[in-house]
Amino acid sequence: MMIQFKPFLLSITVFLFFAFNTKANSGVGDVLKGSFTVTINDAVTGDPIEGVSVYFSDVKVGGSSxxxxVVKLENIPEGKHLIEISHIxxxxxxxxxxxxxxxxxxxxxSRTVVENNAVIVTGTTGATQLKKVPFQVSVLKKEDLLQNASTNIIEALAKKPGVSTLSTGPAISKPVIRGLSYNRVLTINDGVRQEGQQWGDEHGIEIDEASVNKVEILKGPASLIYGSDATAGVINIITNVPVANNTMKANVFSNYQTNNHARTLNANLGGNKxxxxxxxxxxxxxxxxxxNRYDGKVFNSKFNEQNFGGYAGYNGNWGYSHLLFSKFNLKAGLVEGERDINGYFIKPIAGGGEIVATNTDFNSTIPLIPYQNIQHFKIATDNSFKLGENRLSLNVGYQHNQREEFSNPDDVNERALFFDLKTITYAAHLHLKEMGGWKTAVGVxxxxxxNVNKGIExxxxxxxxxDIGGYAFTQKTINKITLSGGARYDTRNIAxxxxxxxxxxxxxxxxxSFSNFSGSIGATVQVTKNLNLKVNIARGFRAPSIPELSSNGAHEGTIRYEYGQQNLKSELSTQLDGGFEFNTEHVSFDIxxxxxxxxxxxxxxxxxAGNGGDSTINIDGQELTAFKFEQTKAALSGIEMEVDIHPHPLDWLHIENTFSLVTGKLKEAIEGSNNLPFIPAPRLITEFRGNIKKIKNNIHNAYxxxxIDNTFTQNNIFTAYNTETRTSGYTLLNAGVGADIxxxxxxxxxxxxxVGTNLADVAYQNHLSRLKYAAENMATGRNGVFNMGRNFSVKFNVPLNWNL
Structure with a gap:
């Protein structure tokens, strides 16, 4: 294990050298050498605008007017940087x-009624204007997260077109991008590749939702920049954002949800001197x-979570060096859905017996057997150094992920499963001086x-x-056309x-051992001021995950027994993307x-089984259905659409529509079925929204x-071997209101x-809910467990600011 720590210790040394030595040698007087003073006024009235966010993403320097x-930003390396200026x-x-x-x-x-696409994306090789990215990207900011209710950060992303969640109760959700999930979707948090047990249905991403400032969703193969495991896309989560120089900011946030009495308290404090x-x-x-209306209280869907983290560092004319850390701790019950003949949930007790769950059990926030405890510790260095007219970014991180599963009522401290995973991640990107209009980056x-097993199973x-991989990427804008592309080679060794x-x-x-090439080439064309076209073709690859290669055991949280296949080959994908964006003063259309x-x-x-039924294996008295990993040729296709209408003269009114459709097909049918399993159902969301900039002098930004959230019936299922079942469609009604005081x-x-969700208290099952396949309710004949019923959420957020 000492070998593992060498690159991390080297990164710590680099951080300490640049963060303290450089500052001591440069002196405070050098700060003005690279600074930016900006004045922001209203285009109509000419009045100054307070609270405008001004941010340089690539050097992580920003502030508010x-x-x-007026806002003055200091400690900026000289050179060309992409700035984002935004205000509600x-x-x-x-x-x-x-x-x-x-x-x-x-x-x-200028005051606007339509969101434009001038947003900056940082999840590519560097900060880039969204309208110049040749593939589809969705962005959620802090205010978007505040105005919606969710039980975890991934659920909050699911209203974006092309994004779904594979859930195992309210505490655990996995991102699904265009029908693909597990190790095909990569999560990045503050530049660090998030590594836990993402191969499992009941394993989340171990990131604190309340601390998130911004999320970027990159759809389509991102293997060019990130390597294997990004063939479906990337969830880029940004938590730590530096505040303006010589200021201090604090924030206190609380949330209460009525359905499961979820209560959240979050606080943060940041400063810059x-x-x-x-x-x-x-x-x-x-x-x-x-x-919910059908199940009542769903036994053991409870959870509790404690998190803390942050960063410390220095920004200078040479760049920046930051040390990041976080500690995530989640205890979540595992819903098995077992009930007696009268339909009451039962819980296992010592001695091998079972009793009916009580109100005390339902109302507790301490999970009962079976449950899992997930801990994720992370420490990393995030650095950017100016090298002449070039820039080098360096990120090295260490993560310790521990997942313990407790399932023995006779010994509540016995760990049935205990994965102890330690990971060193590293990334270096050299952003070369712009030459002839070409912006080029190379990296590794x-x-x-x-991973070590410490449980009894x-x-x-x-x-x-x-694994290690290297890439080269370049981009050039010629008049109204932006071309971009690159190539990459990866190799992965597994023992x-x-x-x-x-x-x-x-x-x-x-x-x-697995190795292969990835690549992409794309273009965006600004046909007119209002019309933007995008096209991209990419080749990605994914090495099989460890469970796909070697699992052989009970996967309790998914209620199945899994067999891996040692001879699996790498997945290879070729994806073609195309679309256009049309924006006018009163209509925004993106398809x-x-x-x-x-x-x-x-x-x-x-x-x-030999008799034609399901093959099952008895584990400690429980019959688990047996599953096996295999390979075949397949294709996925789909369409995503966003339409935002602001009927004149009601400029305050937004009518926003998002639609997603994805299909997955096997090239050759298996047992008469050619549908890929677990593809999300088509979904149409229509939102009527009123935004009022100012109601009274003390009520601003009201909405x-x-x-109307419509999820359609999913009939295109993988019926072979009874793997998947049809899911009925449903319509949910949601509402919300809020303002700044x-x-x-x-x-x-x-x-x-x-915020109120599922106001009509509809009993429904999401097609990608794993609880849909829990035990049958013998009293009603309904299979599985249903999703959450009516829920109300209230959020209270207090920002505080001081000058230093």
């Missing part, structure tokens, strides 16, 4: 600014069992990983993994130990389509909304948000 509409109710400006010494500029913002900047946050969340990234064996059942070997040790062809697509299916001086004192 004061009452005079105004158009967003993004453009490149050449910082030379003390640079000054004046901007005017002469380039030395920091942020620290902490949150606590607890929820009892949720309820990868990880080293080691093994689902997957101990293993060691190492798998014996899979044990006690002292017996269930499967022998083995080693595998895109994709076709993704896979060779060696990996899926799991039920095993068939009221009403939403401000002082006489225009300073926001606090904001309030009230």
């Amino acid at each position: 004061n009452s005079k509409g 109710g105004y158009n967003t400006i993004s453009e490149y600014v050449d910082i030379i010494g003390d640079t000054k500029k004046v901007y005017v913002l 002469n380039g030395i900047n920091w942020n620290v946050y902490g949150s606590a969340l607890a929820a009892s069992d949720y309820s 990234n990868g990880m080293q990983q080691h 093994q689902l997957i064996p101990d293993y060691t993994l190492f 798998v130990s014996n899979l044990l059942d006690g002292n017996n070997i269930k499967a022998a040790a083995f080693k595998r 895109s389509g994709f076709y993704n062809s896979f060779s060696n697509f990996i899926l799991y299916r039920k095993l068939q 009221v909304k009403f939403e 401000v002082s006489k001086k225009g300073v926001t004192l606090f904001s309030l948000h009230f």
